[in-house]
Amino acid sequence: MNKKQKDALRRILISAAILICLQLISAQQFSTIDSWLFPGAGRWLRLALYLVNYYIIGWGTLKKAFKGIRNRQVFDENFLMAVATLGALALAIYENGDYAEAIAVMLFYQIGEWFESYAVGKSRRNISQLMDIRPDYANIEQDGKLIRVDPDEIEPGSIIVVQPGEKVPIDGTVTEGSSALNTSALTGESLPREVGVGDEIISGCINMSGVLKVRTTKKFEESTVSKILELVENAGERKSRQEDFISKFARVYTPAVCYSALALAILPPLVRLLFMGLEAMWGVWIYRALTFLVISCPCALVISIPLSFFAGIGGASRAAILIKGSNFLETLSKTDCVVFDKTGTLTQGVFEVEGIHHSIMEDKKLLEYAALAESASSHPISKSLIKANGQEPDRSRVKDIQEISGAGVMATVDGRQVAAGNDKLMKKLGVEYRDCHSVGTIIHMAIDGQYAGHILISDVVKAHAKAAISALKEAGVEKTVMLTGDIKAVAEHVASKLGIDRVYSQLLPGDKVQKMEELLKEEKKEGKLAFVGDGINDAPVLARADIGIAMGALGSDAAIEAADVVLMDDDPLKIAKAIKISRKCLGIVYENIVFAIGVKLICLVLGALGIANMWLAVFADVGVMVLAVLNAMRCLFVYKL
Numbered sequence: 001m002n003k004k005q006k007d008a009l010r011r012i013l014i015s016a017a018i019l020i021c022l023q024l025i026s027a028q029q030f031s032t033i034d035s036w037l038f039p040g041a042g043r044w045l046r047l048a049l050y051l052v053n054y055y056i057i058g059w060g061t062l063k064k065a066f067k068g069i070r071n072r073q074v075f076d077e078n079f080l081m082a083v084a085t086l087g088a089l090a091l092a093i094y095e096n097g098d099y100a101e102a103i104a105v106m107l108f109y110q111i112g113e114w115f116e117s118y119a120v121g122k123s124r125r126n127i128s129q130l131m132d133i134r135p136d137y138a139n140i141e142q143d144g145k146l147i148r149v150d151p152d153e154i155e156p157g158s159i160i161v162v163q164p165g166e167k168v169p170i171d172g173t174v175t176e177g178s179s180a181l182n183t184s185a186l187t188g189e190s191l192p193r194e195v196g197v198g199d200e201i202i203s204g205c206i207n208m209s210g211v212l213k214v215r216t217t218k219k220f221e222e223s224t225v226s227k228i229l230e231l232v233e234n235a236g237e238r239k240s241r242q243e244d245f246i247s248k249f250a251r252v253y254t255p256a257v258c259y260s261a262l263a264l265a266i267l268p269p270l271v272r273l274l275f276m277g278l279e280a281m282w283g284v285w286i287y288r289a290l291t292f293l294v295i296s297c298p299c300a301l302v303i304s305i306p307l308s309f310f311a312g313i314g315g316a317s318r319a320a321i322l323i324k325g326s327n328f329l330e331t332l333s334k335t336d337c338v339v340f341d342k343t344g345t346l347t348q349g350v351f352e353v354e355g356i357h358h359s360i361m362e363d364k365k366l367l368e369y370a371a372l373a374e375s376a377s378s379h380p381i382s383k384s385l386i387k388a389n390g391q392e393p394d395r396s397r398v399k400d401i402q403e404i405s406g407a408g409v410m411a412t413v414d415g416r417q418v419a420a421g422n423d424k425l426m427k428k429l430g431v432e433y434r435d436c437h438s439v440g441t442i443i444h445m446a447i448d449g450q451y452a453g454h455i456l457i458s459d460v461v462k463a464h465a466k467a468a469i470s471a472l473k474e475a476g477v478e479k480t481v482m483l484t485g486d487i488k489a490v491a492e493h494v495a496s497k498l499g500i501d502r503v504y505s506q507l508l509p510g511d512k513v514q515k516m517e518e519l520l521k522e523e524k525k526e527g528k529l530a531f532v533g534d535g536i537n538d539a540p541v542l543a544r545a546d547i548g549i550a551m552g553a554l555g556s557d558a559a560i561e562a563a564d565v566v567l568m569d570d571d572p573l574k575i576a577k578a579i580k581i582s583r584k585c586l587g588i589v590y591e592n593i594v595f596a597i598g599v600k601l602i603c604l605v606l607g608a609l610g611i612a613n614m615w616l617a618v619f620a621d622v623g624v625m626v627l628a629v630l631n632a633m634r635c636l637f638v639y640k641l
Contacts, residue, residue, distance in 0.1 A: 008114050015057035015107050022049055023100055050099035051089075058085060058106040077297050080254065081109050084293040088614060091287055101614040105294055108622035112303075115629045135169035135203065151220040162212045168205045171223045172214040174198065179210035183569075257296035264608060265289035284610070291607045294617035300596035304628035305589055311635035312585030319638055320568040321578045322552065328564040331547045333582035334528040338477050338575065339519060341533035341541075342484035342494060345551060346468075346572060347459040349534075351381055351441070353388035358434050359445075359453035366445055366453055373411040373418045376401045381441060384457055385420075404428070408443070419446040426451070439493035458490075461497065464573040469499045471576035475583075478527075481519060483512050483541070512541045520546075532575060538562075549575060580641040588635055592628045599624050 030042035058081075065082035088102035137148040139161040146161055151169040154160060159175065162168050168181070180192035183205050192208055195201055201214060203223040265288075269280035309326035316323050323329050343349045356363040371389035374382035375398055386393060399412040407428060408421015419429055420443055426433040431446045433454070440458030444451070469480055482503045484491045491505035504515050516531065523529050523546075531538075531545035542548030542562040550563030551570040567574045603620035606612035612620070 005114065005117055008110065008117065011056055012107065012110055012114060015053055015103070015110075018049075018053045018056070019100060019103055019107065022046075022053065047093060047099065050103060054085070054089065054099075054103050054106065057103065057110055058082075061106065061109065077254075077302065080258070080293050080297045081106065083258075084290045084297075084617075087286065087290040087293075091283060091290070105614060105618050105622075108618045112622040112625040112629070115626050135167040138169040139163065139166070154216055154220060156216050156218055158216050160214050160216060162207045162214060164207055164209055164211065166207050168201055168203050168207060168212075168214070169223075170214075170216045170220050171200070171202050171218045172216040173200050174212055175215050176213035177210050179212050180208045182206040182208050253296075253298055257293065261289040261293045261296070264292055288607060288610055291612055291614055291617045292604060294614065295600060295603045295607050295612065295620040297621045300600075300621075300625040300628040301593065303625060304592045304596070304632045307629060308585055308589045308592065308632040308635050311632055312581060315585075315636045315638040316578060316581050318636075319574065319577060319581070320571075321574055321581070322566040322568060323578070323582075324564050324566075328547060329582045329585055331528050332530070332565065332579055333586040334526060335530045335547060335579055336477055336527040337479040337481065337519065337523060337529045338472055339481040339483060339516065339529060339531045339541075339545070340500070340572075341531075341538050342482055342486060342491065343459060344534040345532050346465045346482070346494065346498060347461050350460055351384040351457050352460050353384060353455060354440060354458050355438065355456040357436060357438075357454055357456065358451075360450070361452065367455065369413055369416075369418050369447065369452075370420045370443060370445060370455055372398050372413045373401070373409050373420045377403065377409060381443070381457055385443070385455070417448050420444070439489050459494075461494065462570075462572060464571055466498045468572035468575060471573060472579070473499075475576045475579050477576075477579070483507055483515055512538075513544055516541050516544050520544075530575075532572065534570070549578070577638070577641055581635075581638050584638070584641065585635045588631055592631055595631075596624050596628055 027043075027046065030046040033042035033045060034040065061078050062082050064078040068079055085102040085106045088105065089099060092099045092102065135151055138151045138154050139146045140149055140154070140158065141147075141161055146163075154170055160170065160172070164179070174195055174197050176197065178194070178196040180194055181201060183193050193205075195212070200217075201212075203220075265282075265286045268285050269282050272278040273280040306326075309329055312329050313323050313326065316329075323332070340346050353367070356366060359366045367385070367389050371385045372393050374385050375393035375395055397414055401409060401411040403409050404421065404425060407425040408419065410417070410419045410425075412418070419425055419431070422442065423433060423444060426444045426446065429446060429449070431444075431449065431451050433444045433446075433451055436442045436454055436456055438456050438458075440456050443455040443457060445453055445455065472480060479502070480500045482491065482495050482500045484503070484505050485507050486505055488505045491503050494500075495503035507515060516529075520529055528546040530547040530549055531541050532549040532551075533539075533542055534551035538550075539562040542550060547565065548563040549565045549567065552566040552568040565578055567578075599620055603612055603616060607617065607620075
């Protein structure tokens, strides 16, 4: 609890204790004081003690109500509670009645406010934990000494030093050292990530062990940590339809019930007096009007609905899912079709050697020849061959390297003619090659004009990709689609392996947008389409979809900017979790709306008929608000979804 919450709780406990003590002393016992002082002294002392208690518990609400009147924003819950409790006190003074009702109403109202404050604070803490990732400084080395500077001053290409226990201030590449990084604040992953020379690291991670020298690749304002914080800070500005409705509803509803209560206090007594020839009974009808005011207070709706969405966003952030606003949370709950990009989304975007077939020599030796021949190339496939070989190639063993565009490479390795490439290269050389039964990129090898076998390279499917598709179908998603620029055979192989319903291959970025338009036309009226991507070429499609989901850890800035939801750990399994969180949140919102309105309507009718008293009004207002707030807090608990 913060200081404000502690002060509020202290006032509540003091007021409750005083109220209990005063209730234990009857009005008759106070009357005995009259004989000691003067007639009526006991009554005035009793009133004074109750007023002191009212001041302790109600001063804050009265102050807010007065400010609202002064700022011409009269009709809010503070005004309703002030009028109702002060009116009840006035009636009690007039009738020498029960002052406890008015104080109890204010006491329980403050209890409800405290619960709301605690719930909001808990949700805010989940989100503000992300704020702890903001680095305060960056280390640069000058004259053999480390100097702390503002991260904003660091230009791309600068060398910074990250010591153990420090946050990585800016995205970059490790140039010296090795360490383990704590990425839990960004990804929710508890296991540390090992990094060394050449590895890319993102800002916001905590260096756990070794000293790292990092060459920055971005400005501070463009780094991962800055992007995340910007997303979090802007999340509350985007309202759902339910929030907009409740805000508009409260603006109309509150003045309406105030005027209704005024009419209830004045019209029935006048009708009784002027037209029915009966006693006006002003006290009875004013009491009913005040009860009506307390019952009608829209606190439960005004507080619990935004709180539900806020808690939902907070709960999602704990699961490393950043949702940019409650409107996107609402849209996400209606998703029945999820469209995926392939590379970097369902696959790792990293090519690896998966097999060596029909080799006329040891597999290791054939791989070494391929790595040496490809040593001068920066192509991802070349890099995968070098990586699979397990050591940096000795360039002195390689001569006469020739790159043949669209076919492969030729080189002299240890005095032998080595050719590595696709079937076009083999046909060009007149070498009879053998097709591969597996799907992927095939590197055919020829040594001294003789076919030596082929190497199978493919993009590695993410560990949770298949489970992610299954989880989506369990969550009620009716259709899964994959859009990719890859060749048909590879695309269909990945789709069948993962259980994706439909696949469209060999698409250019413009084709993806066109295909997205077609899929949107197929959607049901209430259904929504989500697109999941990570690359720059995915940005137009992310923006066009009903809900765009981007991979945040390794995804491009453009994709993250265009997306509505960001998965901080690049785990596709989190998509189903995000949908479940949104549906839980929306379910709780509708529960609170039905419960709050239903109870209030019943109690309003009972109050107008004189059946409900202030104690029932307390339940109808504060009791319903507390229950709605407690129900809204369930949005925070998302671990088991």
